[in-house]
Structures are given as C-alpha cells and as structure tokens.
Amino acid sequence: MTLAKRIEFGLFNAAKAVSKISYPLSWEKLEIDENRSLWASYTPDYKPSASLKGNDTADLCIIGGGYTGMSTAYHFSERYPDKRVVLLEAKSLANGASGRNGGMMLNWIYGTGPMSDEMTGRVYASTSQTIDGIEQIIKKHGLNVSYRRDGCFEVFTDEERAMEAKAEVEHLNSIGVPIKFLDAANVRKKISLNGIHGGLFDPSEGQLNGVQYIRGLRPVLEARGVQFYENSRVTKISEGETIEVETPNGLVRAKNIVLALNGYTGKLGYFRKSFFPLHSHVFSTPPLSAEQSKKVGWHGSAGFSDDLNRISYATKTNEGHVVFGGGSNISYGYLFNNRTAFPGSPGSATAAFDDMQNTMGQYLTGTGTMQRAHQWTGTLAISIRRNCSIGVRGDHKNVYYALGYSGHGVTAANMAGKIITDIYSDNEDEWRGMPFINAPFSPIPLEPFRWMGYQMMTKLTGKSPREPHR
Numbered sequence: 001m002t003l004a005k006r007i008e009f010g011l012f013n014a015a016k017a018v019s020k021i022s023y024p025l026s027w028e029k030l031e032i033d034e035n036r037s038l039w040a041s042y043t044p045d046y047k048p049s050a051s052l053k054g055n056d057t058a059d060l061c062i063i064g065g066g067y068t069g070m071s072t073a074y075h076f077s078e079r080y081p082d083k084r085v086v087l088l089e090a091k092s093l094a095n096g097a098s099g100r101n102g103g104m105m106l107n108w109i110y111g112t113g114p115m116s117d118e119m120t121g122r123v124y125a126s127t128s129q130t131i132d133g134i135e136q137i138i139k140k141h142g143l144n145v146s147y148r149r150d151g152c153f154e155v156f157t158d159e160e161r162a163m164e165a166k167a168e169v170e171h172l173n174s175i176g177v178p179i180k181f182l183d184a185a186n187v188r189k190k191i192s193l194n195g196i197h198g199g200l201f202d203p204s205e206g207q208l209n210g211v212q213y214i215r216g217l218r219p220v221l222e223a224r225g226v227q228f229y230e231n232s233r234v235t236k237i238s239e240g241e242t243i244e245v246e247t248p249n250g251l252v253r254a255k256n257i258v259l260a261l262n263g264y265t266g267k268l269g270y271f272r273k274s275f276f277p278l279h280s281h282v283f284s285t286p287p288l289s290a291e292q293s294k295k296v297g298w299h300g301s302a303g304f305s306d307d308l309n310r311i312s313y314a315t316k317t318n319e320g321h322v323v324f325g326g327g328s329n330i331s332y333g334y335l336f337n338n339r340t341a342f343p344g345s346p347g348s349a350t351a352a353f354d355d356m357q358n359t360m361g362q363y364l365t366g367t368g369t370m371q372r373a374h375q376w377t378g379t380l381a382i383s384i385r386r387n388c389s390i391g392v393r394g395d396h397k398n399v400y401y402a403l404g405y406s407g408h409g410v411t412a413a414n415m416a417g418k419i420i421t422d423i424y425s426d427n428e429d430e431w432r433g434m435p436f437i438n439a440p441f442s443p444i445p446l447e448p449f450r451w452m453g454y455q456m457m458t459k460l461t462g463k464s465p466r467e468p469h470r
C-alpha cells in the first residue's frame with residue numbers, strides 16, 4: 001500500500017472512532033450569502049415572492065428553493081392539484097448550489113458503488129429521462145432558459161485510465177448505454193484540450209442555467225396554486241403528525257415536509273454527521289467571440305470534466321462564456337463549524353481563482369490570462385462515499401428528504417422531486433432497490449475532529465476526504 005493510501009486509511013479509521021462524539025447544534029449558525037454567479041446575472045430584475053407573515057397550513061411544506069425543492073413542487077403539484085403546497089426559501093429561489101454550479105447536466109448518480117448490469121441500465125435510464133424531462137418542461141412552459149444539449153465529455157489525463165474507460169464503454173454499449181469513447185484527436189475536434197488521452201462522450205448530456213430555470217418555473221407553479229415564501233428562513237422544525245415549521249415571522253403547520261436543503265440540511269439538525277458542507281469555487285470568462293472560440297478551440301459540445309481528485313469541469317454557454325470550476329486543492333474548502341457561506345467571497349479568494357485559471361490555461365490554450373467576468377463560490381453537500389440519499393423518515397413517515405449529491409446534483413436533484421412524489425404516492429416500483437433510496441451515509445465526526453481531519457487529509461494527500469476502497 002502506498003504512503004498516501006496508508007494515510008487515507010489511518011485518517012478514515014480515526015474518523016470512524018470519533019464519529020460517535022456529538023456536539024451542540026446551537027454552536028453553529030446558518031449563513032447564506034448572495035448568489036453572485038454568472039447564472040444569476042441573467043435575471044437582474046427578479047422579484048422574490050413575499051415572505052411568510054403569520055400562519056399558514058400545507059399538505060406539503062417544502063424547505064429550500066433549489067432544484068430539489070422546485071422539482072418536488074413541480075411533480076407533486078402536477079399529481080395532486082388539490083393539495084396545498086407551500087415552499088419556504090431562506091433567501092431567493094436558486095440562491096443555493098442550484099444557482100451557482102458549473103451548469104453540467106450529467107447522467108449517472110455519484111457514489112452508487114458497483115452495480116449489476118440491470119441496475120446500471122436502470123440508473124442510466126433514470127438520469128437520461130430526467131435530462132429529457134428538464135428539456136420537455138422548458139419547452140412545454142415556454143421558459144426563457146439558456147441551455148444546450150450537445151453532449152459532455154469526461155476526459156482522461158492518464159493513458160491507462162483512458163484504456164480502462166474504452167473497455168468499459170464496449171460493455172456499457174452492450175447493455176444499451178449509448179456512451180462513446182473518443183481518442184484524444186477526436187475529442188479535440190469538439191474541444192481542443194491539451195494533456196488528455198481520450199474521453200467518454202455522452203451525447204445526451206448538456207448545460208443548464210439553473211437560475212433561469214428555477215425562477216422561470218415559479219409563475220408556472222403559482223398558477224397551479226403552489227405558495228412561495230422567499231426571504232423566509234426556517235429556524236425550527238417540530239415533528240409530529242402535524243409538523244410545525246417556524247420562520248422568524250410566521251409558522252406553517254404541515255402534514256408533510258421536504259428537506260430540500262442539501263449543503264444547508266445540517267443547520268436544522270438533520271443529517272449532521274452525513275456530509276461536509278463544501279465550498280466550491282467557479283468563475284466565468286466574458287463571452288468569447290466566434291474568433292476567440294476558434295483560437296481557444298472550443299468548437300462544439302457543452303462541457304467536460306476530468307478524472308482527477310480535485311476535479312476540473314467547464315462548460316460553454318450559448319452566449320459564449322466559458323464557466324470553469326475546481327482544478328485546484330484550494331478551489332474546494334471546508335470551513336470550521338460547517339460554515340455555509342465563504343467569508344469575503346469572492347474577493348478574498350483570488351488565490352484560489354488564480355490557481356484554477358492556471359489549470360484552465362493548461363487545458364485550453366490562451367485562457368490562462370483571460371479576464372474573469374464573474375467569480376463565485378457555492379455550498380454543496382459532499383458525503384464520504386459520495387452517495388446521495390432520497391427517502392422519507394420520522395415517526396410519522398412524513399419528513400421527506402434528498403441530499404448529498406456530492407457535486408453531481410443538477411440531474412439528481414431534478415429527479416428527486418419525482419422520487420419523493422412517487423414515495424408519497426406509494427408508487428415506488430420504478431425506484432425499488434435503487435442504491436440511493438433511503439441510502440445510509442457513512443458518519444463523519446463533528447467538530448473539532450471534522451475540521452482537523454479535513455485539513456490533515458487535504459494537506460497530506462492533496463485529496464478530498466473519501467471512504468477509501470481497498
């Protein structure tokens with residue numbers, strides 16, 4: 001075993017040993033900063049709905065206005081037009097990760113572990129149908145959303161990994177998954193990436209502006225009777241047959257609730273040991289002219305991600321911006337006490353953005369010194385096995401949840417609303433046995449061990465904490 005692997009195992013076992021120690025939630029606070037992303041700049045005139053003042057009631061009260069919350073509101077209100085749905089959002093819709101991400105709309109669910117061929121096919125089909133569903137929703141409701149669906153790459157920076165992927169594609173094709181392997185020269189015909197040995201190309205993937213999508217859906221859902229309260233931060237949840245959901249100026253009494261909070265879930269006392277609220281940095285270039293795009297070599301396809309631990313990912317918008325995330329140890333960070341806002345963001349994080357842009361410049365000729373138009377950070381839930389979990393809990397089986405997408409949640413969180421609606425309807429056949437339904441999370445110790453473990457792991461190995469495989 002290599003030294004790095006030994007360190008990983010040692011730290012992981014130490015973490016397991018201290019994960020039973022608890023720590024009061026009252027020591028933590030919820031911080032939610034402004035969404036300064038490129039995506040948010042497309043809706044400058046957005047007016048949030050009024051905040052909750054007084055009391056309300058609901059059959060389903062959704063907490064959180066990102067993809068998880070909106071997809072639940074969409075599917076639930078479609079199936080149950082007569083039930084009252086209330087959505088509470090602490091700031092404005094799409095203020096969280098859904099409005100700050102890299103925009104990659106990808107197949108697969110992270111952290112599922114090895115699966116049978118049958119399950120592999122089912123998981124792929126569920127995510128590709130979700131991507132189709134997003135496009136259908138945009139078209140059906142005439143939403144003004146910038147998106148593209150001309151495929152994404154996963155590229156390999158190592159010859160051996162590229163060859164393994166090539167062999168895997170043949171098998172995936174044999175079970176009906178339509179992914180292609182392209183050698184480096186053929187990848188470059190679409191995106192001229194340096195330092196790669198080939199890539200997997202999935203033609204059904206794409207890119208989505210989450211802020212336009214989520215905010216554009218609000219009037220559609222309001223027309224169905226969904227009640228939105230923005231700037232309505234939930235401060236306390238009291239479970240029971242009827243659940244009381246408190247905000248600073250009002251209360252919702254609900255038969256069922258949905259925790260649609262991903263990286264913020266722990267702040268309400270749920271899933272505290274299940275994930276790190278990780279801060280991830282992203283920036284965008286100004287729109288590239290046709291001539292600049294040609295020079296950079298971005299000819300076609302929505303985006304790419306690489307195969308490294310500190311994953312780099314990039315997309316290009318229809319308007320010509322290149323959006324780049326990750327690619328550096330300091331582009332991902334965990335802050336003591338599960339902080340959910342990056343302090344001073346984005347100005348104080350210049351070193352991280354410089355480092356990231358250096359990586360971008362290595363992949364894409366001529367981009368390393370380009371001006372940055374927007375730079376921002378976002379908070380996501382990253383679990384130690386990189387798995388998400390979608391299900392229902394509580395003595396009265398009326399607390400629905402979906403979280404832990406681990407940086408791969410654009411499609412999964414949009415799927416979560418359909419799954420939650422199906423679980424509510426006792427119509428779970430489509431999801432039965434799927435590895436993310438009510439999936440357990442491996443525990444991560446609370447503070448101060450959490451912060452110490454994260455620092456040691458990232459400093460000693462340059463990697464993000466992850467349950468090691470032997």
Ligand SMILES: Cc1cc2nc3c(=O)[nH]c(=O)nc-3n(C[C@H](O)[C@H](O)[C@H](O)COP(=O)(O)OP(=O)(O)OC[C@H]3O[C@@H](n4cnc5c(N)ncnc54)[C@H](O)[C@@H]3O)c2cc1C
Nearest residue numbers: 064066067068090096097098101102104234378408409410
């Ligand atoms: C920088 C970054 C890049 C990413 N890139 C990609 C990518 O390219 N592709 C991909 O597939 N995935 C990506 N992801 C992951 C993906 O964006 C998330 O998994 C997904 O958006 C999670 O959606 P959500 O609705 O569950 O959570 P969120 O979008 O975070 O929504 C949670 C909402 O809850 C609200 N909230 C929090 N606390 C309270 C409270 N107490 N009361 C009321 N409301 C509250 C928040 O304001 C927020 O709006 C990225 C994430 C980040 C941060």
